[in-house]
Amino acid sequence: MFKLAFCAGHYLHTPGKRIPKQLDPKETREWMLNDRIADHLQKAAAERGMETLRTDDPTGEAFVDIPERTAAANAWGADLYVDIHHNGALGIFDGSGVEIFSYPGSAQGRKYRDAIYEAVVAAGGLKGNRANPLQEVRFASLSMTKMPAVLVEYGYMDSIADVPVILTDDYARKVAYATVDAIAQVAGLAPAYPQAEFIRDVQRACGAKVDGIAGPETLSKTVTISEQKNRTHPVVAAVQKYLHSRGYTQVGKADGIAGVKFTAAVIAYQEDHRCWVDGEITAGHKTWKTLLGLL
Numbered sequence: 520m521f522k523l524a525f526c527a528g529h530y531l532h533t534p535g536k537r538i539p540k541q542l543d544p545k546e547t548r549e550w551m552l553n554d555r556i557a558d559h560l561q562k563a564a565a566e567r568g569m570e571t572l573r574t575d576d577p578t579g580e581a582f583v584d585i586p587e588r589t590a591a592a593n594a595w596g597a598d599l600y601v602d603i604h605h606n607g608a609l610g611i612f613d614g615s616g617v618e619i620f621s622y623p624g625s626a627q628g629r630k631y632r633d634a635i636y637e638a639v640v641a642a643g644g645l646k647g648n649r650a651n652p653l654q655e656v657r658f659a660s661l662s663m664t665k666m667p668a669v670l671v672e673y674g675y676m677d678s679i680a681d682v683p684v685i686l687t688d689d690y691a692r693k694v695a696y697a698t699v700d701a702i703a704q705v706a707g708l709a710p711a712y713p714q715a716e717f718i719r720d721v722q723r724a725c726g727a728k729v730d731g732i733a734g735p736e737t738l739s740k741t742v743t744i745s746e747q748k749n750r751t752h753p754v755v756a757a758v759q760k761y762l763h764s765r766g767y768t769q770v771g772k773a774d775g776i777a778g779v780k781f782t783a784a785v786i787a788y789q790e791d792h793r794c795w796v797d798g799e800i801t802a803g804h805k806t807w808k809t810l811l812g813l814l
């Protein structure tokens with residue numbers, strides 16, 4: 520089983536590390552942002568069958584230093600270490616973006632770093648304008664770990680562009696699931712619910728030819744599903760399972776009934792994929808096309 524060790528950088532009471540008052544009246548602390556991603560990451564990793572070890576204090580109250588964190592990961596025999604942070608440029612500015620670091624010369628670390636960057640930027644949208652978002656640096660957590668390790672800065676706490684985004688739980692969830700997806704991909708782990716399996720389930724439920732490859736025939740057989748229409752159609756369960764596996768965990772359990780949770784997840788999905796946002800998956804239309812990978 521893949522063993523993922525991770526931590527939320529710093530702790531609740533680390534001096535300084537927080538969003539400046541001008542951008543966030545609550546001056547949200549870095550550890551709180553890191554912690555939220557850490558929680559989602561743990562959930563996402565568990566859902567994909569990974570073992571997890573969190574090396575900082577999940578309450579944020581106790582300070583665990585880096586040698587102690589990395590020693591725990593080393594003793595546990597982790598396959599990868601992810602150190603979760605948010606950046607500061609020490610002055611309010613309008614630059615932005617995700618930055619990820621790996622240890623100099625670690626080819627495997629670089630592979631994880633690059634895959635996570637691509638997935639996180641695609642999911643969270645904070646591509647930013649940094650000249651060099653992917654670097655090799657001898658940070659303590661990267662040099663004291665014996666396994667491949669990455670330090671991810673999920674956005675800038677003093678960036679006008681990033682702050683409204685990094686403050687949302689939606690961002691934390693999306694980037695955490697994207698991080699785990701990228702890790703699974705590099706580690707060669709099968710995704711929780713592969714696209715082809717989803718397509719086969721849709722084809723079966725809608726009476727299309729079952730081959731795991733979506734095309735015009737599959738699309739023509741799709742049905743409209745929502746709280747109002749076909750809410751217990753057999754395809755509802757497949758869509759619930761698929762949305763959940765892609766990070767839309769608000770969908771809840773795959774019980775085969777489209778209710779309020781289903782609508783909430785569909786709305787979030789439609790927003791992310793620039794579909795018409797109405798909480799309904801209309802037969803043959805854009806949301807179906809996107810779900811089936813036809814766009």
Ligand SMILES: [Zn+2]
Pocket residue numbers: 528529536549603604605606
């Ligand atoms: Zn930090």
